[in-house]
Amino acid sequence: MVVAVDKAPLVAEKSGSIIETVHPVQLSWRDISYTVQEKKKGKGKGGANAVAPVDMEQGAGETVLLNGVAVKTDGGKGNSKMHDKRILQSITGHAEPGSFTAILGASGSGKTSLLSVLADRLLYSKGATVTGELLLNGSPAPSDYRNRCAFVQQIEVFYPHSTVAETVEMAARMRLGRKMTKDAKRAVAHEVIQQLGLAKAVDTRVGDGGRIKGISGGEMKRVGIACELVSSPSLLMLDEPTSGLDSNAALNVVRSLKKLGTTGRNVIASIHQPGSAIFAEFDNVVVLAEGRLMYFGPATNCMHHFNQIGYSCPQNFNPADYMLMITSLDYGSTDSENESRLALDKIQIHATDKAPTMNSCSDAGPGPAIENQTSFGEQFSLLYSRIFRDAIRNTSALAIKFAQGIVTTILMVFLYADLRGGKVVPIIQANVSALLFFITITGLFGPLFGTIQAFAPEVSIVIRERMNNLYSVGPYYLAKLAVAIPVELAPLLLQNSLTFWLLGFTHSPARYARFLCFTCGMALASVGIGFVLAVAAGGNAQAASASVGPIALIFLLLGGFYINTSTIPIWISWISKLEYVRFVYEGLAINEFNGGVLVVKDSGTTHDGLCKLNVPEAICSNGTTVLANLFNNGESRTNEEWEAVMWWNFVFILISIFVFWVLGYFVLLSKGPKYLKLAAK
Ligand SMILES: Nc1ncnc2c1ncn2[C@@H]1O[C@H](COP(=O)(O)OP(=O)(O)O)[C@@H](O)[C@H]1O
């Protein structure tokens, strides 16, 4: 559903609006060039700015020019070569406050790259350089420039189970500093919602544009804009805010942006294939082709300009389409490609700055920085409530988790109903230890996959929000853990409690408490590994899940069930001494066997609960003997010694939990964006 923005009242028209006043900011950019290094194997296909293969006879590191592109050879090492790929070449222009500047160009022409440079959000890549100058109201962009301009990415992801109001309110509460009250922040959020014509969708869940149903694509784009607009930025940049929308929804988004321009903001957006109605909304346009500037000036003047240099747009032809047509390379044949390259050269020569400049704001200074980052406590409570809300609203995931727990419990209860029913001790011992190992690994897989599934989709949101400096990793990570722990533990607690009391374990409150300690410890360490894998895979749930296989295999193999850990060769046994699955399994076994006996039914024990004299070990076996066989190569230990081993195991589990959680924190911290710094030429 798309809401006609014309009907949405413009807040700036109302007196006393909180987001009405903006500091006028003129942005100019001079000579922006951006080059990346690319390794090319074999014959290149020759896409945009691609380089033809080089003769490998050249010396190492030698640079040659091909099609105007610098190519660095590697001196004949294999079939690969490094080449500098020029993505932007000497782009100059400016954008005025109160205007809407559109960056146009074919796909791959450099729109996103230019916008990222203008927003100071160009991501670092090895060997890449960006040169040129960015001026804010005539002065070099200040060091906190990134915080002063709002940037809406092409694809924005939100918490899918939050409503539009909750999403925008959250953005307002995070962005609007410490001085403003909660109510004032809410008021700002609702003003922006009104302003962007989102009022009708205010209580609709955002969704993820796919499986989780929510608002329409156009509304999603506007929610992205709203989240940036709450901080009332003077400079707003958007990467393809209309792509993927139908023409009416696209027009609505552009009109919303245009209206923002009328409130004194400086709006710059890259637009792919604008229709003629959309084109009519632009004040100035920057036309790019192959990273080069083809036109910069008023939208109304551009057809006249192209006409003057020999390209006249046929009547009733959409000017934007025509410009794309004449500024695209024709790869049909070598001749046509060369011809179109020459045409681009000609158009580029005439692409001088034709846009009018408003000199009024040259003395205005860069204006106030956007204040973002609330206190640690507020960040934590905001993030916690958002993550918690999303987790409990994700009812299908919760239901699956509990259903899985119940099905597993039923299976175990039926399968092991007669846990101690074996006719000889080795059978009883095998069944009890198999059940204990099964309980151990349900604490491995459930929380591990659960955490990956719940966390992976969030990683890109967190990276984007961290890009905007909205909060620190610490409060986010704590909030995430605070939600993940009960969500993962609750089904396991239910499952393990039922299993413990319904099956023939040695029942006592102390043993039950220790049983829960070990199984919960297992789950908590797995939650930590889940975090590490999800972040390390950059939020790709499939890649993270795929890496569980080999890790789980090692854990299971060395967990103590498939091999007696005391017989593992010394050079590999250190792994089993590090892995928590073994500590949990051993701990659970000691908890179960130590201080008791394994006895065949009806054979009876002494009144102390010990084996009767002269009864063979196959009929009655002391717990310590069972443990010695399971874990200590048959060498006996006393009850107290086994008890000490158990508590040491528990300490190691706590250490594992700590290590994995801390590792998760640092991996997340390292995933923060690294930017490329604009260097003077
Ligand atoms: N970091 C990079 N490494 C290699 N190539 C890049 C990099 N960034 C952009 N490019 C290439 O530069 C060209 C322009 O990219 P982009 O700015 O995303 O274009 P647009 O947004 O107009 O589609 C594309 O050919 C793209 O593949």
Ligand SMILES: [Mg+2]
């Ligand atoms: Mg792009």
